[in-house]
Amino acid sequence: MTFRSIKSLLVKTFSVFSLLIATQAFAGENHTPATSEAGAVAPAAAEAHGAKKEGDFNVTETILEHIKDDHSWHMWGHVSIHLPVILKTSKGFEVFSSEKLVDEHHEPAVYKGNFDYKLVEGKTKIVDAAGNVDVEASKQLWDFSITKNVASLFISVFILLVVLLTAAAGYKKTGVKSAPKGLQSFMEPIILFVRDEVAIPNIGAKKAGKYMPFLLTIFFLILINNFLGLIPFFPGGANVSGNIAFTMTLAVCVFIVVNLSANKSYWEHIFWMPGMHWSMKLFLAPIELIGVFTKPISLMIRLFANITAGHILVLSLICLIFIFKTVFASAIAVPFAVFIGMIELLVAFLQAFIFTMLAAMYIGMATEEHHHDAHGEAAHH
Amino acid sequence: MVVGSVAAIGAGLAAIGAGIGIGQIGKGAVEGIARQPEAANEIRSNMIVAAAFVEAVALFAVVVALLGNG
Numbered sequence: 039m040t041f042r043s044i045k046s047l048l049v050k051t052f053s054v055f056s057l058l059i060a061t062q063a064f065a066g067e068n069h070t071p072a073t074s075e076a077g078a079v080a081p082a083a084a085e086a087h088g089a090k091k092e093g094d095f096n097v098t099e100t101i102l103e104h105i106k107d108d109h110s111w112h113m114w115g116h117v118s119i120h121l122p123v124i125l126k127t128s129k130g131f132e133v134f135s136s137e138k139l140v141d142e143h144h145e146p147a148v149y150k151g152n153f154d155y156k157l158v159e160g161k162t163k164i165v166d167a168a169g170n171v172d173v174e175a176s177k178q179l180w181d182f183s184i185t186k187n188v189a190s191l192f193i194s195v196f197i198l199l200v201v202l203l204t205a206a207a208g209y210k211k212t213g214v215k216s217a218p219k220g221l222q223s224f225m226e227p228i229i230l231f232v233r234d235e236v237a238i239p240n241i242g243a244k245k246a247g248k249y250m251p252f253l254l255t256i257f258f259l260i261l262i263n264n265f266l267g268l269i270p271f272f273p274g275g276a277n278v279s280g281n282i283a284f285t286m287t288l289a290v291c292v293f294i295v296v297n298l299s300a301n302k303s304y305w306e307h308i309f310w311m312p313g314m315h316w317s318m319k320l321f322l323a324p325i326e327l328i329g330v331f332t333k334p335i336s337l338m339i340r341l342f343a344n345i346t347a348g349h350i351l352v353l354s355l356i357c358l359i360f361i362f363k364t365v366f367a368s369a370i371a372v373p374f375a376v377f378i379g380m381i382e383l384l385v386a387f388l389q390a391f392i393f394t395m396l397a398a399m400y401i402g403m404a405t406e407e408h409h410h411d412a413h414g415e416a417a418h419h
Numbered sequence: 420m421v422v423g424s425v426a427a428i429g430a431g432l433a434a435i436g437a438g439i440g441i442g443q444i445g446k447g448a449v450e451g452i453a454r455q456p457e458a459a460n461e462i463r464s465n466m467i468v469a470a471a472f473v474e475a476v477a478l479f480a481v482v483v484a485l486l487g488n489g
Contacts, residue, residue, distance in 0.1 A: 336475075343478035392471050 095360045101353045105277045105346060106160065108186045109136035113272055121189055125162065126180040127152055136183070153179075187284070190276030194262045201225065202258070232257050232394060240398040241405065249401055252295055256288055257394040264345060264386030268379065279389075280345035282338065289338035292397045297330070300404035307408075333400055337393060344389050348382040426484040433480030440473035 112118040120137035129152040139157050141147040146157040153164045153175060162183070164175040184192075201221060208222035218226045237246040237253055263284070266274040278284055306312060308326040311319050355375040359367045448466035452459045 339479055339482070340475040343482045344475060347478050347481055388467065388471050392468065395468070 095357075095363075097354065097357045097361065100357060100360075101350055104353050105280060105349050107277075107281065108160075109139065109157070109183060111186050111189060111272070111276070119189075121184045121186065123155075123162065124182040124184065125151075125155065126182060127164070127175075128178045129153075186276045187278050187281055190266060190274070190278050191263070191284075193273055194259070194266055194278070198258055198262055229254060236391070236395050236398050240395065240402040242402065245405055249295070249299075249398070252291075253394050253398055256291070256397060257390050260288070260341065260393055261387065261390040264390060265383075267345060267349065268382055268386060277346065277349055279341060280349055282342045285338045285341040288341070288393070289334040292337060292400065293331075293334040295397075296333075296400045296404045299401060301407075303406070303408040304404045312408075333396075337396055341389055341393055344385055348378070348385055351378050352382065430481050430484040433477045433484070436480075437473055437477030440476075441470050444469045444473065 109123060110118045110120045120135045123134055123136045123139065125132045132151050134149065134151060138149040139147060139155065139162070148165060148169065149155045153172075154166070155162055156165045156169070156171075157163075158165075158171055162179065162181050164172045164179055166172050202225070204220075205218075205222045205225040208219060212219070217223075232254055233246065233250060236257075237250055241249055260279055263279040267277055267279060269275060308330065309323050311322045311326070314322065352375050355371050355378060358371040359365070361367075444466055448462050451462045455462075
């Protein structure tokens with residue numbers, strides 16, 4: 039009965055986002071016959087090389103170009119948003135449009151500011167007059183640019199603030215006793231799901247409330263970024279939760295929360311496992327200590343790998359059209375991409391759920407009260 | 420080219436492992452549901468979570484294979 043809420047939640051997410059996926063398929067079909075662009079974002083490179091690129095279509099390059107971070111955000115055709123580049127060098131801050139870092143053929147160009155800047159393999163570097171990378175000066179360079187991922191993160195934060203503050207305002211107005219209305223009734227089951235299925239079973243009813251803000255924050259942040267990543271055009275399309283830096287930040291937050299809230303018995307179980315022979319205790323301590331670090335690392339890699347693999351899968355299916363060089367390949371590729379997109383919706387929800395659940399589980403392990411008479415006896419035998 | 424094919428073999432091996440793992444989970448879940456249909460919802464959600472764990476390990480391998488390829 040309790041898990042009916044999972045089901046109803048899945049049905050809700052599906053029904054909302056199947057609409058969006060329907061447009062994805064539409065967009066895919068629209069794009070394919072027109073030019074040699076794969077999906078929506080990478081026509082820059084393809085168009086730049088024109089006929090030369092037409093002959094040898096590089097699948098790996100195209101896919102990686104779509105899933106990596108970028109300084110400009112492609113909209114449609116030749117239109118893209120050039121996001122600002124913010125650099126801190128030894129001569130202070132400098133802000134300019136990323137448009138200046140590319141020439142009319144979308145190739146990296148030198149921009150003359152306080153130093154000469156050029157994009158080398160996607161990273162901004164300081165170059166000398168001859169165009170070679172100045173390694174020493176580049177070490178002083180701090181890149182605070184608003185890239186595609188950062189902009190997408192701002193959008194998701196904005197959406198989250200609007201949605202959650204609207205729901206919160208509803209509770210302020212009508213109180214918690216009356217039935218929820220509008221957006222409130224959409225959010226309430228999700229929040230209750232996190233509380234009743236994730237926090238309370240893993241942390242325990244007494245302490246769960248303290249960690250709910252943290253768990254809800256990670257859950258909604260991952261969920262919204264996963265969903266935005268599945269939308270193939272403007273407000274989405276950035277691969278935020280498939281970016282290892284993003285997942286690492288979340289994992290580090292979990293690491294800090296878990297270890298700061300850990301009680302004495304948690305550390306005892308790591309460094310001096312009760313109920314074991316002393317030689318076994320010595321043997322287990324380093325293993326348990328490594329476990330402290332591998333837990334957040336596995337959180338980081340799980341989310342990163344799942345989302346990136348999903349994106350690669352959809353992109354490679356769309357790339358089939360360009361590999362076979364015929365529009366008719368889209369008859370197979372597009373339905374398959376839609377099908378994988380549907381699975382990715384499930385994965386998007388599932389990964390947010392799993393990340394939150396594991397975080398709750400680790401917090402629960404760290405704050406658990408142990409009854410020492412439960413072990414202990416074995417040690418004397 | 421040799422590197423690419425070795426990475427592909429690695430990804431294939433990972434897929435075999437994940438296939439066996441998810442197969443076992445599915446088998447266990449279906450048997451469980453057959454014996455106790457009233458616990459179907461609970462078993463199903465636990466199955467999905469376990470399957471996600473197995474899948475994640477396979478995806479680690481895929482990422483390593485991709486890194487090896489690039």
